[in-house]
Amino acid sequence: EFTVFDQWHASILGPTYPNRAYLHSGQSGDYKTNMLPFATGGYDWETIWDRLGKAGVPAAYYYTDLPVLALWGGRLDAPFTHPIADYFAQAQAGKLPRVVFVDPAFLGDNRTDDHPRADIRAGQRFLRDVFAAFARSKHWKRGAFVVMYDEWGGFYDHVRPPVLPDNRANPVDDENFGQAGFRVP
Numbered sequence: 552e553f554t555v556f557d558q559w560h561a562s563i564l565g566p567t568y569p570n571r572a573y574l575h576s577g578q579s580g581d582y583k584t585n586m587l588p589f590a591t592g593g594y595d596w597e598t599i600w601d602r603l604g605k606a607g608v609p610a611a612y613y614y615t616d617l618p619v620l621a622l623w624g625g626r627l628d629a630p631f632t633h634p635i636a637d638y639f640a641q642a643q644a645g646k647l648p649r650v651v652f653v654d655p656a657f658l659g660d661n662r663t664d665d666h667p668r669a670d671i672r673a674g675q676r677f678l679r680d681v682f683a684a685f686a687r688s689k690h691w692k693r694g695a696f697v698v699m700y701d702e703w704g705g706f707y708d709h710v711r712p713p714v715l716p717d718n719r720a721n722p723v724d725d726e727n728f729g730q731a732g733f734r735v736p
Contacts, residue, residue, distance in 0.1 A: 560712050561702045561732025564724060567666075570701040570732065571619050575599055575652075583725065593624020599650075600627045609648035613638035615656040615663065615677075638684065645689035653681050665700070703733035710734055 562573035568586070569579035576598040588594050600620065603610040612620050612627070615635045620627040635654075641647050655663035655677050662669035663677035678698065685696050710733075714720070717729035724730055 557734070558710075559699075559735050561735050563728060564712060564730045564732045565702075567701055568622065572622065574699065574701055575620065575623075579728075581719070581728070583728075588622060588624070593626070594622055595624075598623060598627065600631050603650055604630055608650060610650035611637075611641075611648045612652045612654070614654045616659070616661070617654070617657045619654060638681070642684040642688040642690070647685075647688065647690050700735045703735055708733045 561570050563569055563579060563583060565579075565583040566585045569582050569584070572579040572582065572594065576594070576596055578596065580594055580596055582588075598620075600610065600612070610631060611633050612618070612631045613633050613635050614620075618628070618632050620632050638647070638651070638653055655665075655674060657664050657666070661673075663674045665671050665674035682696060682698075685691060685694065712731045712733055714727070714729050715731055717727075719727075720729035721727040
């Protein structure tokens with residue numbers, strides 16, 4: 552069984568990193584650009600990973616070549632961050648944690664992220680392989696598999712992004728954190 556959400560919008564009308572920050576933490580720390588926070592030691596606000604850890608919920612983030620959790624300065628690395636090969640091995644062994652995030656490759660000729668200039672066939676093969684590993688595992692019977700993209704990909708969409716309630720709402724789009732992005736596949 553499956554469903555498709557046709558009103559799922561990017562968190563903000565902005566690029567990858569702020570939308571990735573929303574994915575992992577429900578906010579972007581007032582950033583709307585792809586600014587890398589390494590000079591400041593990484594983002595310092597709470598994430599879903601912090602909450603899962605405090606609640607004792609087994610969770611893992613699997614990356615292919617660029618661990619996005621590094622944007623938080625490495626403090627999430629030890630308990631949560633694992634290479635993608637671990638995902639496939641743990642799925643096959645029936646040992647995936649309760650909450651799992653999987654990221655594709657973002658860099659070089661091996662990109663599987665479906666961003667412009669990447670070969671979308673490679674991205675779709677990666678998605679197929681990640682899904683197949685889950686579907687063939689014992690987790691399939693009682694699990695849920697959700698595919699999310701961090702943003703819209705820059706293609707035209709006839710649906711106007713909504714403006715959502717936000718305490719940082721602003722009539723200037725560049726400063727308006729209530730302005731959602733375009734629909735996400």
